[in-house]
Amino acid sequence: MEYTRARASITVPRERRLNMRLMALWWDRRAERRFPKIADFDPDDLSDIWHHCFTLAPLEPRERSTFRYVGDAIAAQSGVADSEITLDQVAANSLLGQATRNVDEVLSQQVPVIRSGEFVNDDGATVRFRSILLPLSGDRDSIECVIGAARSTIGDPPAARRSGEGEGEGKGEGETAGKAE
Numbered sequence: 001m002e003y004t005r006a007r008a009s010i011t012v013p014r015e016r017r018l019n020m021r022l023m024a025l026w027w028d029r030r031a032e033r034r035f036p037k038i039a040d041f042d043p044d045d046l047s048d049i050w051h052h053c054f055t056l057a058p059l060e061p062r063e064r065s066t067f068r069y070v071g072d073a074i075a076a077q078s079g080v081a082d083s084e085i086t087l088d089q090v091a092a093n094s095l096l097g098q099a100t101r102n103v104d105e106v107l108s109q110q111v112p113v114i115r116s117g118e119f120v121n122d123d124g125a126t127v128r129f130r131s132i133l134l135p136l137s138g139d140r141d142s143i144e145c146v147i148g149a150a151r152s153t154i155g156d157p158p159a160a161r162r163s164g165e166g167e168g169e170g171k172g173e174g175e176t177a178g179k180a181e
Contacts, residue, residue, distance in 0.1 A: 063088035
């Protein structure tokens, strides 16, 4: 009796999480180098998520670091009208402010940092977010730029959650910080 083996056709779904997609691209572009080069990140390769991304040129003192690019979606959620701003001009209780909170860790540890958490914005609403920061280089050895991305969901104001309004909505995760190895 002759047996034939049927070949299964498996379709791997496209990763939907912004952080994981950007991290995968970073690892792919990195290859055997310590860091991917800035030129390795083409906005066309990120066209469907580029509006959630930003690039930051780190300077000393850190608060004078300058954004080279801030995507439309993250700019709108952060009240940023111009991408030519410095880190100290970004409100701490904005999506961009929260997403860049770990820039010092990326620069000192020289590794990507993924973060999720929540904060209360100027409107009093709870914002749950996930963000990623990844080091990029111009010369392959030193960090000359940080590329990042963030997405968020806006929930009920803290008072509404405590009083039971909006029950069942806005269940979020606590803040965890971690480094990708």
